Amino acid sequence: MKSSTGGNAGSAPPPPEAGKASDLKVRMLSALILGPLVLAAVWAGGWTLRALLAATALLALNEWLRMVAQDRLATALPAGLAAVIVVLGVHVALGPAIAMLAAFALAGVVTATAGMGRWLVGFGVPYVAAGVLALDWLREAPEAGLALFLFVLLTVWATDIGAYAAGRSIGGPRLAPRISPKKTWAGLLGGVVASGLAGLGVAVAAGAASPLLALLVGACTAVVAQAGDLFESAVKRRFDIKDSGRLIPGHGGLLDRIDGLLVAAPVLALFHATAGVWLRWW
Known part of the structure; x- marks a missing residue:
C-alpha cells in the first residue's frame, strides 16, 4: 500500500533526464535499423526504390488523412489512397509532370469526399506525390x-x-x-x-x-x-x-x-x- 507521503520507491516516476536518455536511445536504435535499409534501396534504385517510395507515399498519406479528415476518414481514406496509386501509375507511364497534373485533379475529388471547405484533405495528395515523384526523378537522372x-x-x-x-x-x-x-x-x-x-x-x-x-x-x-x-x-x-x-x-x-x-x-x-x-x- 502506498504511504501518504509519496509511495514506495518502485512506483516513483523516473527523473526527466532518464526519460530523455531512454527516448534518445530508442530514436538512435530506430535510425540505425531503418537508415541502412533506406540507403540499400537508394543504392539499388529501379523498382526496389520505387516500391519503397510507393509504400512511403501510401503510409504518409494515410497519416495525413488521419490527421485532417478525422470524422470523414471512412470516405476520404480509400479515395486518397486510390488517388496516390493512380498518380504513381501515371508517373511510371507518362512521367512526373503529367502525374502532378493528375495529383492536383484528384485532390479535388478527395476533397469532395470530405466537404469542399476542407481543402487540407485533398491537398495531401499533391503534397505527398510531389515529394515522392521528385525523389524518383532525382534517382533516375542520367549519370x-x-x-x-x-x-x-x-x-x-x-x-x-x-x-x-x-x-x-x-x-x-x-x-x-x-x-x-x-x-x-x-x-x-x-x-x-x-x-x-x-x-x-x-x-x-x-x-x-x-x-x-x-x-x-x-x-x-x-x-x-x-x-x-x-x-x-x-x-x-x-x-x-x-x-x-x-x-x-x-x-x-x-x-x-x-x-x-x-x-x-x-x-x-x-x-x-x-x-x-x-x-x-x-
Whole structure:
C-alpha cells in the first residue's frame, strides 16, 4: 500500500533526464535499423526504390488523412489512397509532370469526399506525390542520379541533426513559437551549416562540377526543409495532434520524419532541371 507521503520507491516516476536518455536511445536504435535499409534501396534504385517510395507515399498519406479528415476518414481514406496509386501509375507511364497534373485533379475529388471547405484533405495528395515523384526523378537522372538522391537525403538528415544539436546547446530566441516552440534561430543556423557541409561532402565525393555551389545549395535546402517541417507542425497544431502517427519508435509517424524531405526534394528537382542546367552546378 502506498504511504501518504509519496509511495514506495518502485512506483516513483523516473527523473526527466532518464526519460530523455531512454527516448534518445530508442530514436538512435530506430535510425540505425531503418537508415541502412533506406540507403540499400537508394543504392539499388529501379523498382526496389520505387516500391519503397510507393509504400512511403501510401503510409504518409494515410497519416495525413488521419490527421485532417478525422470524422470523414471512412470516405476520404480509400479515395486518397486510390488517388496516390493512380498518380504513381501515371508517373511510371507518362512521367512526373503529367502525374502532378493528375495529383492536383484528384485532390479535388478527395476533397469532395470530405466537404469542399476542407481543402487540407485533398491537398495531401499533391503534397505527398510531389515529394515522392521528385525523389524518383532525382534517382533516375542520367549519370548523377544516385549522387543527387543522396544529396537531398543527406542534406535533410544533416539539417535535422545540426538543428537539434545547435538548438539544444545554444538555445536562444524561438524561430516560430506559435507553431513549434522548441525550434530556435540557433537551431536553424546549425541546420544550415550542417546541411551545407553535407552537400559539399556529397559533391566532392561525386566529382560534381562546382562543390562550392553545392555547398550553397545544401544550405538553401536546409531552409526549405525547415519550412516543410514547420508546415507539418502548423497542421498538427491546428488539429491538436502531437505526432502524425506511431509507426517509428521514438520518432512518431513517418510523416514526422519526412516532412522536410517532401518539400526539399521537389524544390531541388526543379532547381536541377532549370537553373541548375545553366549554372552547371553538378
